[in-house]
Amino acid sequence: MKINQWLSAAALSVATLFSVSTLAAEPVKVGFVYVGPIGDHGWSYEHDQARQEVEKYFGDKVKTTFVENVSEGADAQRVITQLAKAGNDIIFTTSFGFMNPTLKVAKRFPKVKFEHATGYKRAKNVGTYALRTYEGRYVSGVAAGLETKSNVIGYIASFPIPEVIRDINSSFLGAKSVNPNVKMKIVWVNSWYDPGKETDAANALIDQGVDVILQHTDSPAPLIAAEKRGVMGIGQASDMSHFAPKSHMFSVRDHWAPHYIHSIEAVMNGTWKSEDYWGGLKDNVLQIASINPNLPQKVKDAIKTTKAKIISGEIVPFAGPLKDNQGHEKVKAGTSATDKELLGMNWYVEGIDAKIPN
Known part of the structure; x- marks a missing residue:
C-alpha cells in the first residue's frame, strides 16, 4: 500500500x-x-x-x-x-x-x-x-369507613372513564368492608384540574352530611375546603399533607x-x-404517604394492615361475588375481576345509589 x-x-x-x-x-x-x-x-x-x-x-x-x-x-x-x-x-x-x-x-x-x-x-x-390506583382507593375506603361519624363519605370525580369508576367502586368496597352502614355521595366535575370546581364540589358534599372526602381530581382544593369546614380528606396522586395538616388523613401517592x-x-x-x-x-410505585399521627389508633392500624394484606394478596379489592347496583352479577364467587374487566369497568358496585353520567 x-x-x-x-x-x-x-x-x-x-x-x-x-x-x-x-x-x-x-x-x-x-x-x-x-x-x-x-x-x-x-x-x-x-x-x-x-x-x-x-x-x-x-x-x-x-x-x-x-x-x-x-x-x-x-x-x-x-x-x-x-x-x-x-x-x-x-x-x-x-x-x-x-x-x-x-x-x-x-x-x-x-x-x-x-x-x-x-x-x-x-x-x-x-x-x-x-x-393499580384502586389498591390505594381500597385502603382509602377502609380508612374513611372507620373515620366517618355521619356514615356518609364523599367522592369528587373527574370524568366517567373506567379508571375513575374503578376507583370509586374500590373505595366503596373498602368502606363497606368495615362499616356496613356507610353510604357514598359522588360529585362529577368533568375536569382533571379545576380548583374552583373542586372546592365547590367539596362544599356541596359537606353540605349533604359528608364528613370524609375522597377525590380523583388533581388539586389540593378539596383538602383545603375540608380543613376549613372541619371534616377529613385523603390526598390524591401526591403527598398533600401540608395543605391540610388537621384534615389530611394520608395521601395515595403515584411514584x-x-x-x-x-x-x-x-x-x-x-x-x-x-x-x-x-x-x-x-411494586412501591403506589404509596401510602404521610399518615396523620393524630388519627385514632384503630384507623392508623387499619391503614397499615389493609396495605399489607393487599401486598400479600390476602385482600383482592375486586374479589367475587360482586354485583352491580342493578343487581346483576359481575364477578363470580371464587374469582376476581381480570385486568381486562377492570380496564372496561363501566358499572357501580352494589350499594352505590347513583348513576354513571353519559
Whole structure:
C-alpha cells in the first residue's frame, strides 16, 4: 500500500471511530406530555417529579422535554407530533384522553417509541402503563369507613372513564368492608384540574352530611375546603399533607420514576417492546404517604394492615361475588375481576345509589 493510500485509510478509520463515538455519546431524548400544570400538586406534578428523577438517575445520558396543560384531543395530537419531529426517542403521554392522538402520531413515526398512561390500545411502537390506583382507593375506603361519624363519605370525580369508576367502586368496597352502614355521595366535575370546581364540589358534599372526602381530581382544593369546614380528606396522586395538616388523613401517592427509568433503559439497550404495565403497592410505585399521627389508633392500624394484606394478596379489592347496583352479577364467587374487566369497568358496585353520567 502506498503511503498516501495508507494515510487516507487511517484518516477514514479515525473519522469512522470518531463518528461512532459521537453517535454513542448522543443522549436519549425523552418527551413527556401532561394534561395539567406541573404545579397542580397532583397527577401532572408527580409525573414531572418522576421526570426530574430520570434526569438525576441518568445524568447527561438523557435529555428530557415536557409540555404541560395539553388539552385532550386535537391539541394533544399536535403536541405529540411536535415532540416526535424534534427527535425524541421515546414519548410518554400521560392522560387517558391522549390515547387516540398517541396512536395516530405513532403510525406516522414508526421509529419512535411511545407509552400511554392509563389506556388500553397498543401498537408495535406504543405501550401502555398504569398504576393499580384502586389498591390505594381500597385502603382509602377502609380508612374513611372507620373515620366517618355521619356514615356518609364523599367522592369528587373527574370524568366517567373506567379508571375513575374503578376507583370509586374500590373505595366503596373498602368502606363497606368495615362499616356496613356507610353510604357514598359522588360529585362529577368533568375536569382533571379545576380548583374552583373542586372546592365547590367539596362544599356541596359537606353540605349533604359528608364528613370524609375522597377525590380523583388533581388539586389540593378539596383538602383545603375540608380543613376549613372541619371534616377529613385523603390526598390524591401526591403527598398533600401540608395543605391540610388537621384534615389530611394520608395521601395515595403515584411514584412513576421506577417505570420511567426501566423503560428508558430498555430503549438504551435495545430491548424495549410494546407491553401493558400495571404497578401497585407491592411494586412501591403506589404509596401510602404521610399518615396523620393524630388519627385514632384503630384507623392508623387499619391503614397499615389493609396495605399489607393487599401486598400479600390476602385482600383482592375486586374479589367475587360482586354485583352491580342493578343487581346483576359481575364477578363470580371464587374469582376476581381480570385486568381486562377492570380496564372496561363501566358499572357501580352494589350499594352505590347513583348513576354513571353519559
